[in-house]
């Protein structure tokens with residue numbers, strides 16, 4: 001397990017690491033099974049870094065998504081590129097979640113349309129204000145599912 005952010009501030013992961021340690025070494029869960037659930041409790045960490053999980057057969061990057069700040073895991077500017085006001089652009093999602101629009105909150109007229117780059121290497125279980133998506137770094141999703149479904153004695 002690791003973190004991808006350059007100049008990462010380790011204290012931001014303190015709560016997650018404490019919980020992971022307890023799940024792994026006290027309760028004997030596998031990291032693959034407990035990490036997604038623990039990340040749901042630590043969505044604030046997603047503002048600081050992606051979380052990486054590497055195994056011999058597959059690697060997964062957990063990335064933070066937010067319909068307001070990081071739609072579909074894509075970084076948006078923290079200020080308007082049109083008038084440079086220090087306000088996040090307003091994000092409007094299309095009904096089919098294939099595109100989203102950024103609009104200036106100060107009403108300078110700046111707006112920008114973005115396509116969501118869906119591909120089979122990543123998945124997102126929900127589109128909301130605070131959650132984690134998963135991107136396969138290497139390996140196959142079938143291998144991930146096989147490990148998730150394996151009896152507890154085999155992992």
Ligand SMILES: [Zn+2]
Nearest residue numbers: 080083104108
């Ligand atoms: Zn503007």
